[in-house]
Amino acid sequence: MSTLRSRAAQLDAADPLAACREEFLPAEGLVAYLDGNSLGRPLRATAQRLERLVRHDWGTRLIRSWDEQWMELPLRLGDRIGQVCLGAAPGQSVVGDSTTVMLYKLLRAAVTAAGPQRPQIVLDTENFPTDRYVAEGIAAETGAELVWLEPDPAKGVTPDVVAGALTERTGVVLLSHVAYKSAWVADLPAITALVHGAGALVLWDLCHSVGVLPSDLDAHDVDLAVGCSYKFLGGGPGAPAFGYVAERHQEQLSQPIQGWMGHAEPFVMGPGYRAGTGMRAFISGTPSVLGMAGIEDTVDLIERVGLDRVHTKASALGRFVIDSVDEILADHGVRVVSPREDDRRGAHVTIGHPRFREVTRELWSQDVIPDFREPDGIRLGLSPLSTSYAEVAEALVAIEGLLSRG
CATH class of the missing domain: 3.90.1150.10 (Aspartate Aminotransferase, domain 1)
Known part of the structure; x- marks a missing residue:
């Protein structure tokens, strides 16, 4: 020893x-x-930031902090994560809900966009429970079909396993970049290319890779991604997740949880919903400002080193x-x-x-x-x-x- x-x-x-x-x-x-x-x-630095937020931003500036910084925080922080950790250009990432809710919003939007001619969601039996449960719920809501991959638990999903499941009925493929049990790193570029070759969309779960592995979402033409912030991004217990939607899809995708913060003009308080532009449309309710406070310091540290x-x-x-x-x-x-x-x-x-x-x-x-x-x-x-x-x-x-x- x-x-x-x-x-x-x-x-x-x-x-x-x-x-x-x-x-x-x-x-x-x-x-x-x-x-x-x-x-x-x-x-x-996060302990200091939280104290400053409570004493100054919340304690002194009070409601004024929404106009001064908090309204844009989900988009600004999303861009920081995109720049430092995701290889994503500005305007494609947002911080907002829990991983489960963000995953639901993006997967539901993708299933709707795929349409009845492509009703299949391809996913694997070794994925994190939330991913599987959310997909099951969406299938029950929409009539989508679940196509289950069964990878070797000691390894993970490989391009050949994915290729064998793709058909003209595939609408969305949902996979994790890093397997939560085995730590298997999926071949994100190759699998993304295979999915696109079949005419489908891919949604990557980055919970176990963001902040420690490059994903280069823009370079690899990824469509959608979600990830949590309380692991390697230092957001703290229950900190909100981020979502990524490639710019080319933002006008075509309609997320299902229409809240006031995602409205084009939130403070008009109008009689009907009109989605905001870009990633604003993928925000739903009031974001957790306290929950977002811890993320930025870790992103800054990752950028520095x-x-x-x-x-x-x-x-x-x-x-x-x-x-x-x-x-x-x-x-x-x-x-x-x-x-x-x-x-x-x-x-x-x-x-x-x-x-x-x-x-x-x-x-x-x-x-x-x-x-x-x-x-x-x-x-x-x-x-x-x-x-x-x-x-x-x-x-x-x-x-x-x-x-x-x-």
Whole structure:
């Protein structure tokens, strides 16, 4: 174990992003936090921003802050995420609702645009539950047909699997860029091209990739995308999601939740709805200003250090986990569930063992925080800006100790 800790210390000393860890609020007593792919740690700057928002923007400026900044915040912040994390030109991204609601709005709009001649939604059985449940609900509402892909759970959706499901009846393909369990990185450019070749639209879920992997939505001609902000974008618990709609589709798509904030003239309070232009039309109700406060600081930090460097460290942390599991945990029967290839793996590594449910409970009691995924997986989240190699090593040593004690 001393060798593992020594190697982690050397990697931390050479880490070009090591200084970023000091920008996060300290977590007293924590040994290792490896669940940042579910809830990211807060930045010191975010704590200051929230206090300033409450004391000044809300506490002093009060209702005037809507005119001064808040009315445009969903669009301005959406453009920032688009610029820094999505490879998206301005005017195509917006922050507003929860991931579930944003996904519903964009998928429902795409199904309607596809029309009765293309009633099929293609999706996979390994996708995050929200994606599957939302699609099921839309199918019940509209009569759309669900076409289920069944990828290898240890890998993920591949272009050949998608190609086999595409027909002249395909309307929309809904997939995740990074699989929430295995961390499999889908071939976004190739799959998008296949879907377009079949005359359909593609909607990408970026929840487990935004902020750590480039997606280059404009360059790859993506139609639609959604993603959350409370993982790698540091928005905090319940922070709102973003939606991306390529400019070429904005006039043709009509989202189904028509609220006052998406109206062309919100303060006219007229008798009927008239959608605003561009991404304004994809806003529904009053946005969560407090919920958006934490996002911008993390986006600023990602821009400062560079998304490519964040991605590089995510890959390196994953490689460290896999090599260490092979070294100290494989003899206990622990298996690596995530892809071993760095270019096919996102910013977490899932490992499996029959005893991992009880092991996870014990780890939490020791202030080592990963998360558990059915049926027998521990998912080690590797947030590159806040995670050190040393805390990863401590988590792996703790797992080895629990398995050794039986």
